[in-house]
Amino acid sequence: MNRFKSDFFFNRELSWIEFNKRVLEEAGDKTQPLLERVKFLSIFSTNLDEFFMIRVSGLKRQVFSGVNEASSDGLTAQEQRETIFQELYPQVREQYRIFNEEVIPELECNNIKFIKYGELSGKEREKLEKYFDDEVYPVLTPIAMDSVHPFPNLVNRTLAFALILHDPETEIKDEKVSVLQIPGNFPRFIKIDDEDGFRYILLEDLIEENIYKLFPGMDITDCYAFRITRNADLELEEEEAGDLLTLIEEEVKKRRLGVIVRLEVEEKIPQRILDFLIDDLELDNTEIYKVDGPINLGDLMYLYSIDKRNLKDEGYTPRISSFFLEEDNFFKAIRKRDIMLHHPFYSFSSVSEFIAQAAEDKNVYAIKIVLYRTSGDSPIIKSLIQAAENGKQVTAVVELKARFDEENNIVWAKKLENAGVHVVYGISGLKTHCKLLLVVRKEGGKMGRYLHLSTGNYNQTTAKIYTDLGLFTCNEEFCMDASDLFNYLTGFSKKKEYRKFLVAPYSMRKPLIKAIENEIENHVKSGNGRIMIKANSLVDDKIIYKLYQASNAGVKIDLIIRGICRLRPGIEGLSGNISVTSIVGRFLEHSRIYYFYNNGNPVIYTGSADIMQRNFDRRVEILYPIEHPKIKEDLLEILELYLKDNMKSRVLNCDGTYTKIPLMDIPEKERFSAQEYFVSLVKKKYAAEAKKEYMKKLKKLRKKKIIH
Numbered sequence: 001m002n003r004f005k006s007d008f009f010f011n012r013e014l015s016w017i018e019f020n021k022r023v024l025e026e027a028g029d030k031t032q033p034l035l036e037r038v039k040f041l042s043i044f045s046t047n048l049d050e051f052f053m054i055r056v057s058g059l060k061r062q063v064f065s066g067v068n069e070a071s072s073d074g075l076t077a078q079e080q081r082e083t084i085f086q087e088l089y090p091q092v093r094e095q096y097r098i099f100n101e102e103v104i105p106e107l108e109c110n111n112i113k114f115i116k117y118g119e120l121s122g123k124e125r126e127k128l129e130k131y132f133d134d135e136v137y138p139v140l141t142p143i144a145m146d147s148v149h150p151f152p153n154l155v156n157r158t159l160a161f162a163l164i165l166h167d168p169e170t171e172i173k174d175e176k177v178s179v180l181q182i183p184g185n186f187p188r189f190i191k192i193d194d195e196d197g198f199r200y201i202l203l204e205d206l207i208e209e210n211i212y213k214l215f216p217g218m219d220i221t222d223c224y225a226f227r228i229t230r231n232a233d234l235e236l237e238e239e240e241a242g243d244l245l246t247l248i249e250e251e252v253k254k255r256r257l258g259v260i261v262r263l264e265v266e267e268k269i270p271q272r273i274l275d276f277l278i279d280d281l282e283l284d285n286t287e288i289y290k291v292d293g294p295i296n297l298g299d300l301m302y303l304y305s306i307d308k309r310n311l312k313d314e315g316y317t318p319r320i321s322s323f324f325l326e327e328d329n330f331f332k333a334i335r336k337r338d339i340m341l342h343h344p345f346y347s348f349s350s351v352s353e354f355i356a357q358a359a360e361d362k363n364v365y366a367i368k369i370v371l372y373r374t375s376g377d378s379p380i381i382k383s384l385i386q387a388a389e390n391g392k393q394v395t396a397v398v399e400l401k402a403r404f405d406e407e408n409n410i411v412w413a414k415k416l417e418n419a420g421v422h423v424v425y426g427i428s429g430l431k432t433h434c435k436l437l438l439v440v441r442k443e444g445g446k447m448g449r450y451l452h453l454s455t456g457n458y459n460q461t462t463a464k465i466y467t468d469l470g471l472f473t474c475n476e477e478f479c480m481d482a483s484d485l486f487n488y489l490t491g492f493s494k495k496k497e498y499r500k501f502l503v504a505p506y507s508m509r510k511p512l513i514k515a516i517e518n519e520i521e522n523h524v525k526s527g528n529g530r531i532m533i534k535a536n537s538l539v540d541d542k543i544i545y546k547l548y549q550a551s552n553a554g555v556k557i558d559l560i561i562r563g564i565c566r567l568r569p570g571i572e573g574l575s576g577n578i579s580v581t582s583i584v585g586r587f588l589e590h591s592r593i594y595y596f597y598n599n600g601n602p603v604i605y606t607g608s609a610d611i612m613q614r615n616f617d618r619r620v621e622i623l624y625p626i627e628h629p630k631i632k633e634d635l636l637e638i639l640e641l642y643l644k645d646n647m648k649s650r651v652l653n654c655d656g657t658y659t660k661i662p663l664m665d666i667p668e669k670e671r672f673s674a675q676e677y678f679v680s681l682v683k684k685k686y687a688a689e690a691k692k693e694y695m696k697k698l699k700k701l702r703k704k705k706i707i708h
Contacts, residue, residue, distance in 0.1 A: 035311040045298035057231035085286035111197025145177040151280040156230040164222035231258035318347035348463035359387035366440040385419040449479035466590040504621035529555030530597035551577040585648035647673035
């Protein structure tokens with residue numbers, strides 16, 4: 001390898017932008033149902049919000065701090081900021097082109113319309129004006145801009161108006177400037193009663209039409225919407241914090257008023273107003289995004305709730321595992337064998353039901369769980385509270401630093417504490433990102449342990465749209481590792497080595513490197529080296545270097561990386577034996593699988609960790625081996641099916657771009673989507689079960705001679 005180090009890696013931020021571009025491609029795919037396209041337009045915007053609040057804000061801090069050191073791909077922080085703008089601006093333009101030229105006309109054809117104020121009937125206008133006068137007007141507070149009134153501290157990601165006013169009683173042209181923040185606690189899409197369809201007016205349009213009521217005696221010459229995005233990354237001094245819960249609460253409040261990293265404005269905004277905003281907000285040109293349409297298309301997700309099933313992907317009902325159907329008692333079912341669930345194709349309700357059974361079972365003595373993100377009205381939280389009220393010892397490790405879920409987690413942490421649950425906030429300086437649940441139950445005079453391990457969070461909402469893997473087991477060594485890990489999370493244990501688990505930040509990177517080195521050795525001896533990895537991100541330099549070494553040794557490597565990938569594939573002498581694909585489809589690919597052929601005795605890990613420095617060095621993560629032969633076969637099949645995907649898969653090129661095979665180039669019989677295949681399996685199994693049940697009833701009727 002005689003190339004410069006910077007040639008070995010793609011830039012992390014630019015790789016992420018390529019990922020979000022793949023999301024945008026889904027929005028532009030005319031073969032998708034209409035509201036699915038709307039959903040992807042929304043996801044593209046919300047992804048960008050987080051990107052600016054965390055990643056771009058970090059680069060801005062580096063520039064302001066005078067940090068000029070180049071990253072491993074050779075770009076300085078300022079160079080990255082400039083390149084991000086060059087790459088992103090055309091994508092935002094394309095997003096609005098899709099919205100204006102394709103999605104809006106299609107919505108109108110399906111009786112979903114955005115109405116301008118002038119299109120309303122007199123009765124409709126009268127009703128909306130009353131709503132404005134009674135509900136909206138009392139909340140609005142215009143802020144004058146002059147030597148006495150500085151620019152207001154606008155809340156992160158809320159819309160606002162910049163207004164130019166003129167006093168008609170003065171002869172001289174004395175323009176006055178005012179800013180009005182649009183309240184974020186009102187619905188943005190105001191539905192207009194319509195029996196034939198769905199008609200909406202945007203909140204900002206209603207306010208703009210009635211804004212004169214806030215400035216009696218003044219002429220409004222200009223009124224343009226804008227939106228700011230602020231730094232939202234929490235900066236915590238955990239070692240100095242007496243109370244982590246209080247510290248997080250304080251930092252979340254500060255997030256609302258962090259450093260500004262992006263300004264979105266209407267495309268037609270006059271330059272003098274834009275200059276005013278740029279000067280007062282102290283921004284540069286790489287932070288200004290002009291848009292041709294409503295600012296913040298992330299709010300379009302509201303439309304996805306419209307009950308028009310013909311405009312969405314065909315629905316299906318996730319399966320309940322046959323192991324749990326045959327045996328109602330989950331403890332008995334798990335004792336028989338390890339059980340792996342592939343969500344969302346298998347229902348997450350089995351996990352909730354397991355915890356509910358544990359909460360009510362008189363033989364259960366303790367429940368321990370890690371909660372990274374959970375949903376608003378979680379049945380799991382209710383079961384944990386019920387278990388505590390039933391006298392069981394319940395421990396919840398709640399990660400308060402789960403990004404953008406801090407406030408939600410604080411609420412549930414307090415609720416659990418009030419119910420008598422032992423709530424622990426993990427290890428100082430580390431995020432607790434592992435996903436595990438341990439139940440201790442007395443059986444036959446001794447304590448037995450039951451374990452659930454997952455790649456995803458204990459969240460029944462995301463479990464419907466994320467692909468994840470969950471393992472139920474009572475494997476003794478696994479359960480012992482889980483007990484030791486909980487002791488590490490809740491007490492002062494310094495345990496760093498485990499029987500089966502790979503645990504970050506102490507024992508994860510090295511075993512994975514060892515597994516890659518083992519494939520190299522096997523390939524040198526037998527010529528059968530094979531690695532397959534499915535993960536969300538591939539960022540870690542050391543793992544990438546080791547994969548390059550394996551490639552050069554001849555090991556065949558297939559990587560399925562949904563998001564960021566810094567590895568350069570397909571370069572002779574560096575990565576000629578490595579292929580990288582990304583699948584962006586109906587569900588968010590979130591499961592992780594690490595497969596090593598191991599000379600015919602495959603080693604397979606799954607768990608919570610991606611291949612990133614943060615996962616290996618700054619988080620508590622686990623990867624666990626799959627030992628049950630049938631589950632091993634199932635996971636190998638899952639990997640092979642993903643690699644077979646030619647409908648939602650993109651191939652990473654050596655220049656950092658991704659290529660999707662045009663639909664017209666794929667014969668209809670050869671078209672294959674892994675996600676849709678898994679959905680079709682669910683439907684087929686339901687149909688087979690229904691037929692089986694029908695035949696059983698038919699047999700009974702024949703036996704009774706009711707039919708012949």
